[in-house]
Amino acid sequence: MRIAFLVGTFPLLSETFILNQITGLIDRGHQVDIYADSPDLDKFHGDVEKYQLRDRTYYRPSWSYPHTKVLFKGLGLFLQYFPQNPMVLLRSLNVFEYQKEAYSLRLLYAAIPTLGKQPYDIIHSHFGQWGQKGVNLRKIGAIKGRLITSFHGADVNSPVWYSGGGTYKKLFQFGEKFTVNSNFTGRTSDCFRMSG
Template structure:
């Protein structure tokens, strides 16, 4: 398996599985390419001269395309991709982990520097904001791609509307390793504050300001509670100011990034998990993993009618749902859970079952392997498959 990434991740906290499977050692990064025409032309010529001795056929193919269509018919980053793809570029599966990665890989297939069945996943932004802004971005991909894997039914409807062949679409949900999340029997505190938790990047799409305002309302109504927020992002300073303005310094904590073990401990210590996701400039989530993780531990959750979240949470059965940006509704649902701790185990049990039956990564991995094999039915049975994953942040 080879991994190609268009960007480097500067976050210090690394998922344990990245280290376990030595994924960084398998990853190649496409460096930044000059955007200005003259600089790009110089860069492209330099790359072709540098690579000609050991990749002459590739360079000649690129020159042929340039002669036919002009230098700028090649997208800037395509030049770098052409020469970073290893010489053994015949893969069985080319799996682009986000929709926007499909078109450039299709370009590489057209040039002839890489081959394989093209599989593209859609996870949120790529099928909402990007598709709304550039309606034709996936036209060629939808015609020539072999398989499309939206993570939710809501995203499936999006790409269907954009012209994707329904026979090539299969919902493949994003899973979690349920074995890493032990069932926790959440019990009401004996005089201590109700502990509420949110985990996610501090960006508009996560809707955290609405949860902070709901906590402020609950405090004014006399409830004793604490609210921990795990994650970081560009809204941190704004949220810090909001916490001060609402006099919540002693009740709301911004904990920054935490590793997996620390997050599991915080989940165990919490009574309610809130994921107040909202649509931000057309951008919607698929289904946030943090909801699955909390539900896998039997923790009662509150989400929003947003993206694929209602596909995970059945309101009043496996969790609670509120409209986006509705502080009053969120306040009411939190108050309901605080006042009815007898509902915690019931909601948690149904949530636990929903995640373990439909979102277990081991089951989903087997399903993905079956989808790969189905695409390769014209291959010899004894040929060992190799895979390329194209991800933006390894």
């Protein structure tokens, strides 16, 4: 199977549960690609080198502030990658559909590493916010596959992620499967799903 992981920082020493899942799938003969926002290579588990996971990891173009730098860099990225998949990049800027994700250029930046990749059997997002990103990337056609989202607690216990009109509403509507790390997280996730 072809499996994509959507995560925030990778590799992250504290998230060995994600690393173990990735290496376990590789050991079973699956093709794994990792899409992350940023690396943390100061300290990392030995399996990162053993499994050559940096060769399997695709990072979003680096984000720099102030926002004017993001805009100018985004314009350059748009022009550079436009020939590869113009419709995906144009859809990533649809502010009517994706609001802040589009006008902040977050969706454009997130789409860049996925361009030209073959469809996946599974897209596995760790934490709800990356599941939401997976929904948006799929909707614009940047990535293809069945979406599984794993909730780990912080993503359902923080009002940042579920306030303001239901951050996870699209995720529960368009995601195929959901896993949780505890019964408490599961009950909390179910409350969001029913209220969305």
